[in-house]
Structure formats: structure tokens, C-alpha cells
Amino acid sequence: MAGVSTTSDAARPAAARPVASGVVVEDISIPVPGQDPVQAYLVRPAGALKRHSAPGVLWLHWLGEINNDRSEYLPEAITLAGEGVVSVLPLGYFPWVPNPDGTTGDVTLVENQVAAFRRALDRLAAVRAVDDDRIALVGHDYGAMYGALLADSDHRISTMVLQAPDALMGNWFAQFWLQLEGPERDAYLALFDDLNPVDHAARLGDQVYIQWAEEDFYIGQDVRDAYAASSPDAVTKLYPRQDHEFRDSARVDRLDWLRTHLVTRWLRKAR
Template sequence: MRRLPVLLSTAVLLVTGAFVGAGGARAEAPAGAVPAAGRSREVVLVRDIEIPVPGQPAVRAWLVRPQGTAAGLAGVLDLHWFEPGRASQDRSEFLAEATALAGRGVVSVLPQLTFPWAGDPVGDARDRAAVTAQLDAVRHAYRRLLAEPGVDSARTAVVGHDYGAMYAADLTAAEPGLRTAVLLAPDATWANWFDQYWLQLPEGEQAAYRAVFAGLDPVDQVGRLGAGAYLQFAGADRFVGAETRAAFAAAAPQARVSLYPREEHDLGATGVRDDRIAWLADRLGLHG
């Protein structure tokens, strides 16, 4: 079951520039200056920030960037996954990755998402309103990234996993200047997981519920990115199957797609991360 959202935080250790928690799980990290991972020893700043969103509570986020105010920095917005009971299902998911990328001239913003993490779907138009409100918060997080000194607005990307990937796809439609997205294990439609894991609607009500999200489903947004979309899927994923992968392939024929046959939905293998970083490095022109 994927419901009953739980946000976890564990003790933090700093190991060669990567943030890990007890037992090896990635975790929340203290704000401050840390060395970048990898060959670069550039100092990286990690700040805990709040992003104002009109009509909503401020969004908590990590801001990760190289020290200093050099121009020509790339920008990445990281949107985490949803998996109750997993310590990485919050804004910490991509924190180690963002720290490593900062050593290559990247500023990252990692916002904490709240729907459906902190609120259950209810089965009507209020769910569309909740998705739209979360998307508005994500959009303000992206605008906060663009406002960071040194960030080149022409060299930005969004990376998302699971529900985070779905919000990432919708963000690219809301922000036409955002032309690069990495989507890890997204579902094609908002209604599917909401219904399957929370609502269990009668068959006669399912079509009407899907219609609630008309024009908002992630699968309808990725095609506009062309070759600027990179989809990473897991072959052993119990939440995202061949039918969903086929829907995205049909909607975005120019997108790059990687299928990792032995991976599960968390897509946590080092090779998956390395493929993602290599693709971003090429798209964003990263040094190092």
C-alpha cells in the first residue's frame, strides 16, 4: 500500500560529500558549507530555505549551489518521490546528487512536496485543485531557482521521480522555457494511482474521475519536450508497467528512454544515477 504518508528524517553523516543516514539511507542534511563529491573540491553551500507561494504555506526547500556568485551556472529543480516508510521520499532524495552537481557548476532547488504526501485524494474535483495547487508551489520553486545569482535561465532542467516526475512533466507545460526534464518512473495519469491506492472507485465512476484531470495528465505534456525528455523506467516496477511505458513512448517518440530490467520502482542503482547525470551534463553543458 502506498497511502498513509509518513515523512521521515534520520541522523545525518557526511561521507565524501554525500549525505547519508543511519543504515545507508539518504537523509535531511544540515545547512552549511561542504566539499563537493568527486574530483572537484569546490565548496558547496547547502541552505534550508522557505519559498513564498501566494495563498499557500511557504515551501521548505534545500538550496544547493557552488560557493560564490560566478555567472553561467546551470540550474536543476529536483522533485522527490512518494513511498511511505522510505526515508528518501522527501526533499532529501536528490540531495547527494545535487551536492555532487554543484561541484560541476549547478545550482539546485529541492522543494518538499505535500500532495499526496500530507493529504489523501478524495475522489472529485478537489483532487484536481490539490494537484494544481502543488503544481503552483513547484512553479514558484522553479522561479526561485531562476532568481538565484549566476543561474543561466537557458540552461535549466527538472528532475522528478514517481509523483515528482508527474509534477515535473506538468511544470514543463507551465514553463515553456524549461526544455529539459528527467522523469523517473512516472504514471501516465493522475487518476490511476489516486484510484488504485486510495479510492477504489466503482467501475462506473472511473471514467468520470479520469475526466477531472483533463489537460493535466503527465503523458499529455511530455511530447512538447521532444529530445529534451529523458525517461528512466524500472523493469521490476510493481507500480509502473509496460502499458504505462508504452503510453509515454507513443506520446514522446523523440524522448530518450532507459529501461533497467532488474530495478524496482526506487531506481536507486548507481548506474541509473550515472546515466541521468551524464545526460544532464550533455544537455546543460556541465564542466568536469
Template sequence: MRRLPVLLSTAVLLLVGTVAGVARADAPTDAARPPADTVLIRDIEIPVPGQPAVRAYLVRPVRSGPHLAGVLGLHWFEPGRSSQDRTEFLAEATALAARGVVSVLPQLTFPWAADPVGDARDRAAVTAQLDAVQAAYRRLLGEPGVDRARTAVVGHDYGAMYAADLTAREPGLRTAVLLAPDATWANWFDRYWLQLPPGQAAAYRAVFAGLDPVDQVQRLGAGAYLQFAAEDRFVGPETRAAFGTAAPAARVALYPHEEHDLGGARVRDERVAWLAVRLGLAG
């Protein structure tokens, strides 16, 4: 896990179905793909006070009637993988749009475009990124037709960690799918960037007091769904156990033969099925 510069498209997308050039192995098949006149995908910018605007995809049904559900999708971090940006959940959001879901998929930047440095500046960077994530969620809530009582956040890896922290800021957000999160901010920052001496490592963990994802999930109760991979080299049994202890009412799934990317069809299908129940989706 090392930083890789993020490359973003500058074109505004006014497309339907899947996005040209972004098709992936888990994209909807021709039989499952929404009708070509039902889904709108736009490239948008979301203002955030005190920092650059956030680039995001807005994916929604063309219709603008009431009672649409909303999903915020927060991508993972894995340098060298084409899906480690806001495209990760794009195919999924496109399929969900045909079922009455509006999605906002923001581009995250820390630690994608900046390295941790090992002191309180890292907490400030996480907090700033969380401010941007919250702005993206508020943008979702403001989209015409979105029912504030039917929203969810889906996050993977660092995206899942930001998703957990977002639910603590937004009490109305009561549904979250967390794919392969770490329990604390300090662990990966230290292991893959800093390699701090033991004495400094303990002090560094304290920098994130009150902000660690494992401390945020209990309030969700049965509204949390944790998806873990049995062959994950980044998230092991101790981390899974920490989340299980912190959120005993959450749904937890461990997928044999899956690795950290959790890219299998079963993982996706079970996530979508659970969201369909939680959000009351048609079809």
C-alpha cells in the same frame, strides 16, 4: 502506496560536501566528493501565494559568477522509505554543484501529507502542488548566476508527474528527466486510495482532463529522458508504451533488475551524463 506524514528538519544547513545524517548508498564516494570549500547547502523557505511556504534545499557552488546551470529536483512517494522526501536528490545535487550547477529540492506535500478524496478537490490539490513546484522553479531562476537557458527538472514517481506538468507551464524549461512516472493522475489515486466502482472511475479520470503527465511530454521532444525499471510493480508496459507513443523523440531507458526506486548507480550515472550534455556542464 499510502500516505505517511512528512517530517522536516527545522535547522538551516550551511554545510559543504554531503549533509550529515543524510548520507545514502548512492552518495558520492570520498574520491568523487566535491572539495569541502566548493558547495553550499541551505535550508530555505519559498513563498507561494495562497498557501504555506515550501521548504526546500538550495544547493549551489560557493562561487556566484555567471553561467551556472540550474536543476529542480522533485522527489518520489513511497511511505516508509527515508528517501521519499526532499533528500532524494541531495547527494546528486551536491556532486553537480562542483560542476557549476545550482539545485533547488522542494518538499512536496500532495499526496505525501494529504489523501486524495475522489472528486474535483483532487485536481485542485494537484494544481496547488504544481503552483508550489512552479514557485520553486522560479526561485531557482532567481538564484544569482543561473543561466535561464540552461535549466532542467528531474523528477521521480509523483515528482516526475509534477515535472511533466511544470514543463507545460514553463516554455523555457526544455530539459526533463522523468523517473518512473505514471501516465495519469487518476490511476494511482484510485488504485491505492479510492478503489472507485467502474462507473465512478471513468468520471474521476475526466476530472484531470488536460492535466495528465502523458499529455505534456510531447512538447519536450528530445529534451525528455524517461527512465523506467523493468521490475517496477507500479509502472508497467502499458504506461511505458503510453509515454513512448506520446513522446516519440524522447530518450527512453529500461533498466533490467531495477525496481521502482531506480536507485542503482547506472541509472544515476546515465542521468547525470545526459544532463551534462544537455546543460553543457564542465568535467
């Protein structure tokens, strides 16, 4: 994580082209008031869909060594599009591009990033086929942290999957970018008191699925305990012999969760 400050946006598909049987990926730009537009993928089933007939998923990527951009969850979005799900995958800005500088400007950048992701959610909800009652959020690392903040304040999100979120928004800024210690670190972390993800993950109760990795260098038992205390109804799973990047078994479980909560349970209610 340390030293990673740009997004590669690799594996970029051409705008609005089929990428699999019955699936189209569109390269879109989402306007954000007061900010640069957000580049995103809109992944959807090909062909016309009935109004409010499809679930939607907002995918928020991590800050990592590989797939450090909106491509991280693209294979999963394509898989689900083949099953009738519409997805938006926005590109993150902070701290992917500018580095934290240790000032209150970092708080503003976090707030701006939440606002940008909210606009991405608006874009997803604006798709004619998307059912407003079946919108999920999936996030990893910083994507999970921003996801918790967004889902707490936006009731359009009905279920979410969080992968390895830190408890405190400023913690990694202080540790890996700024190398703050002692009172200086405490004062900096206090700037984010209203923006700590651990305090914003409980609204959805047991509709929250948190994936933890047993060998995660960045996330320890203290963080897992903090989420257990703040979100006691959340469903959690600890993956043995996995690190912060995660592996295929977590992907399988994540897709199963989304299918269950966006499709299977909805069909049962509709009967």
C-alpha cells in the same frame, strides 16, 4: 506507495553550511501565494559565481518508502554543485501529506502543487548565477508527473529527466487510496483529463529522458507504450532487474544526461 501519506524530511542539513568541498546547502522557505511556504534546499557551489554562468536543476522527489522527501536527490545535487551547478529541491505536499478524498478538491490540490513547484522554479531562476537557458528538471514518480505538467507550460525548462511517471494523474489516487472501480473510477479519472502527465511530456522532444524499470510494480508496459505514443522523440531506457525505486546505474545515467545537456552541449554552442 499505498499508505505513505507523510514526508519524513530526514537527513536534514543545517541551513547554509558546507557539506562537501566547495559546496553549500541552504535550507530555504519559498513563499507561494495562497498556500503555505514550500521548504526546499538550495544547493550551490561555494563562493561567488558570475551572473548567468551556472546551469540550474529543479529536483522533484518521489512518494516512496525511503527518501520520501526533498532529500531523495540531495546527493546528486551536491555532486553537481561541485561541478558548478545550482539546484533547488522543494518538498512536495500532495499527495505526500493529505490523502486524496475522491472529490474535485483533489484536482485543486494537484493544481496547487504545480503552482508551488513553479514558485520553486522561480526561486531557482532568481539565483543570480543561474543561466536561464540552462535549466533542467528531474522528477521521480509523482515528482516526474508534476514535472511533465510544469515543463509543458514553462519554457524556462530546456531538458528534463523523468523516472517512472504514471500516465494518468488520478490513477494511483483511485487505486491505492480510494479503491475505486467501474463507472465510479472512470468518473473520478475524468476529473483529471487536463492534468494527465502523458499528455504534457512532448514539448521538449528529444530533450526528454525517461527512465523505466523492468520490474516496476506500479508501471507496466501499457504506461510505457502510452508515453512512447505521446512523446515519440523522447529518449528512453529500460533498466533490467530494477524496480520503482531504481538503483545506482540509473543515477549514473541521469547525471551524465545532465552534464551533457547543461554543460557539454552549451560549451559546443558557445565556441
